[in-house]
Amino acid sequence: MKRSRRVVLTLMGSAAIGAVSMGLVPRQDCGPGSAPVVGPDGRLYCRPTYRGFGGAPHRLHGHGHGGHHGGG
Amino acid sequence: MQRIVCPERDDWRATAESAGFDFHTIDGERYWDERAYYAFTLDEIERGIEEPTAEIDAMCLELVGDAIDDEEYLRRLRIPEAFWPLISESWHRDDASLYGRLDLSFDGRGPAKLLEYNADTPTSIFEAAVFQWTWLEQGIERNIIPKRADQFNSIHERLIDAWKKFVHARHLHLAGMTENEEDAGTLAYLEDTASQAGLETTLIDVEDIGLREDGNFVDLDNRGIELAFKLYPWEWMFHDAFGAKLLSAPTRWIEPPWKAILSNKGILPLLWEMFPNHPNLLPAYFEDDPDAARLGSSFVRKPLYSREGANVALVSAGTTLMEQQGPYGAEGYIRQAFAPLPSFSGQYPVIGSWLIDHTPCGLSIREDETPITGNTSRFLPHAIL
Numbered sequence: 485m486k487r488s489r490r491v492v493l494t495l496m497g498s499a500a501i502g503a504v505s506m507g508l509v510p511r512q513d514c515g516p517g518s519a520p521v522v523g524p525d526g527r528l529y530c531r532p533t534y535r536g537f538g539g540a541p542h543r544l545h546g547h548g549h550g551g552h553h554g555g556g
Numbered sequence: 557m558q559r560i561v562c563p564e565r566d567d568w569r570a571t572a573e574s575a576g577f578d579f580h581t582i583d584g585e586r587y588w589d590e591r592a593y594y595a596f597t598l599d600e601i602e603r604g605i606e607e608p609t610a611e612i613d614a615m616c617l618e619l620v621g622d623a624i625d626d627e628e629y630l631r632r633l634r635i636p637e638a639f640w641p642l643i644s645e646s647w648h649r650d651d652a653s654l655y656g657r658l659d660l661s662f663d664g665r666g667p668a669k670l671l672e673y674n675a676d677t678p679t680s681i682f683e684a685a686v687f688q689w690t691w692l693e694q695g696i697e698r699n700i701i702p703k704r705a706d707q708f709n710s711i712h713e714r715l716i717d718a719w720k721k722f723v724h725a726r727h728l729h730l731a732g733m734t735e736n737e738e739d740a741g742t743l744a745y746l747e748d749t750a751s752q753a754g755l756e757t758t759l760i761d762v763e764d765i766g767l768r769e770d771g772n773f774v775d776l777d778n779r780g781i782e783l784a785f786k787l788y789p790w791e792w793m794f795h796d797a798f799g800a801k802l803l804s805a806p807t808r809w810i811e812p813p814w815k816a817i818l819s820n821k822g823i824l825p826l827l828w829e830m831f832p833n834h835p836n837l838l839p840a841y842f843e844d845d846p847d848a849a850r851l852g853s854s855f856v857r858k859p860l861y862s863r864e865g866a867n868v869a870l871v872s873a874g875t876t877l878m879e880q881q882g883p884y885g886a887e888g889y890i891r892q893a894f895a896p897l898p899s900f901s902g903q904y905p906v907i908g909s910w911l912i913d914h915t916p917c918g919l920s921i922r923e924d925e926t927p928i929t930g931n932t933s934r935f936l937p938h939a940i941l
Contacts, residue, residue, distance in 0.1 A: 491689050491712045495748040496682075497576030534733060535763050537788065538798025 557596050557664025559900035562700050564590045565691070576744060577687050579737045582932070588683060589934040590691055593701065594905060594921050595941045600664050601708045601919075608668045608836045609658055609909040609916035615831055616673060617914075620647060620817050623826070632842060633822040634860055634887040639794050642803050643813045651812035652721055653914065654746075654785070655681065660836075660907040663898035667835040670827070671895075671906065672858070676811050676819035677787050679738055680935060682745035684910060684920035685711035688937045695939075705939040708919045712749065714912035719753030721913070722810070725783035728755040729775060731762045732787030739787050746785060762788045771804050781807050790816035791861050821858045821890050840892040848891045855891040868928055870894065878928055897927050905936070 565571070568590060572580040580588040596604075623629035624647045630640055657678035662668040689709055695701040722728065730747050732739045747757045758775055765781065766774045773781040784807055786793070793799055794816075802813075817823065824840035831837060841848035843857070853874040859867045870878045872894070897904040904927050908920035924933040 489689075489710065489713060491686050492752075493575060493686065493745075493748050495751055496744050497574050535797075537762050537765060537793050537796035538767065538801070539763050539796060 557594060557600055557662070557898075559592055559903065559905070560595050561592045561901075562590070562695075565694055565698065565700070568691070571690060571694075572687060575687060575690070576741065577682060579741055580687075582737075585932060586934055588687065589923070589936050592901075593691075593695075593936055594900075594938040596664070596708070596938060598706075598940055601940055604662060604664065605660065605668055605907060605909055605919065606708070606916045608660070609911065610914075612658055612670055612673075612836055613656075613911055613914055613916070615827055615834070616675070616818050616823065619823060619826055619830060620814055622830070623817055624648075624814065629826065630817075632826070633817060633820045635816060635820070636794055638800070639802070639813070639816070643816055646809075646812040647814040651808060651814065652718075652810070653812060653815060654718055654810050654912070655715070656811075656815075656818070656911045657681075657920070658909045658911070660909055661895050661897050662907045668907065668909075669838050669895050670824070670836055671838075671892075672821060673818055673823065674908075676815045677789050678908075678910075679742045679787070680908065680920050680922070681711065681715075681910070682741055683935050684908065684918055685709065685715065686745070688920070688935075691937045692939060695937075701939055702941060705941055707937075707939055709917070711910050711912060711918040714915060714917045715746070715749040716753045718913040719750045719755060722750075722783060723754050725755070725808075727779070727782060728757050729760055729781045729784040730757060730787075731760050731765060731784055734759065734761045743785075743787055746787075750785075762786070765798070767798060767801055767805075771801065771806075773798070773801070773805050773807050783808050783810070785810040789861070790819065819861075821860050821862065824858075824892055825890050838893045838895050840890055843889040843891055851891055851893055854894050856894050857889050857891055859889055860887045870927060878926060906933075 568588070569580065572578075572588065577588070623633070624644050630637070635643065655678065657674040659671045659674065660668040661671055689707060689712070692701070692705060692707045696703055696705055728750050730743045730750070732743045734740045734743065743759055747759060750757050758779070760775050764776055766778070768774050768778070768780070773784070775781060786809055790813060793802065822842065824838070825842050825845065828837055828840045839851060841851065854872045857869040857871055862868060869876050897906060903923045903925065905921050905923045908922065909916060910918040910920065919938050921936045921938055922933040923936050
């Protein structure tokens with residue numbers, strides 16, 4: 485039916501090693517952008533760790549665009 | 557539909573890593589799992605999955621058309637009023653959708669049932685489009701699967717075609733949470749396909765998007781962001797610091813703002829209201845709707861906003877049997893009739909049915925030992941026999 489298709493990558497993997505930085509951040513139960521922290525009652529809570537869209541204040545008004553900081 | 561146990565390729569990990577598929581194992585647990593595969597007949601694929609997927613997508617578009625300028629719908633979906641104009645304008649401007657994934661319950665016998673629609677930020681597309689196909693080709697070569705085997709999968713070439721609709725833009729930015737391995741992999745794959753379509757691309761972390769005094773969003777080189785693919789939910793965009801700037805900035809977004817309607821679990825009761833008793837829908841109601849009592853004391857409870865099964869609960873005879881923990885639920889819940897996932901050798905598969913530019917074109921299957929598919933569920937390949 486569709487066996488003749490060609491699936492070619494030009495940027496990913498060995499096509500271009502290092503085209504994207506794949507971090508080794510372990511997956512957490514809180515979902516992306518949150519991390520478990522121990523609350524006052526000893527239970528785990530999810531707390532946002534990611535600053536999000538517009539979360540890096542020095543980026544406002546276009547200042548400080550000289551270097552890449554990586555994520556949260 | 558069958559679950560067939562088979563030998564795994566002894567070099568699949570190296571093959572995955574050479575393709576950039578580094579998240580095949582997560583926290584020491586298999587995510588990619590080829591110790592078995594799901595086999596379908598062509599009829600099961602075409603009539604059982606492909607046709608219903610197209611029909612559900614058409615129903616969803618009809619729903620958006622009704623909801624887009626209707627205050628009552630938008631309030632029921634808890635979409636912040638400040639963003640109604642952004643959402644409406646993107647719909648009336650016909651801003652194009654790139655992709656989406658329907659999650660279906662399907663056992664090969666009865667009709668597929670829509671569990672939910674990942675309309676805004678679906679992931680697992682690389683493994684569905686590329687690595688699953690590599691498994692099929694190598695599996696045939698190595699006599700792991702029958703030579704006649706095929707696959708419902710034209711995701712890759714359809715993505716490249718779909719990106720060609722956007723080549724009017726000078727440049728495409730792809731934004732997401734780049735330190736998350738899975739999101740980074742998804743972005744890298746979509747960037748690859750966009751590049752093959754002829755777009756110039758830049759990857760950027762959502763946090764690194766800046767705002768110039770002229771109201772333009774900019775990248776780290778102060779380049780204006782004209783067109784951006786975002787692997788970051790609209791509801792988060794709305795609430796984040798730059799949310800209010802979305803209204804005045806000229807950036808066009810993929811997925812477009814009108815997808816904020818379809819990525820909301822509130823569409824499940826709204827679809828049931830518009831298309832009652834449709835064979836591919838499950839009865840569903842907003843939790844505060846008195847009609848929710850029609851479901852009785854057994855149902856699935858889902859937050860309006862939720863991902864990877866978080867905060868989804870199975871309630872049986874009034875007792876919560878199983879609940880995935882998570883941070884969602886503040887905006888309210890819906891209740892959906894409980895449709896037990898089929899069990900194949902004690903495993904519960906959910907069918908992910910991919911739409912690229914509104915065309916059904918491929919499958920992914922996530923399998924779990926529990927009836928809630930979450931972020932630790934394994935990805936199994938499929939074949940048409």
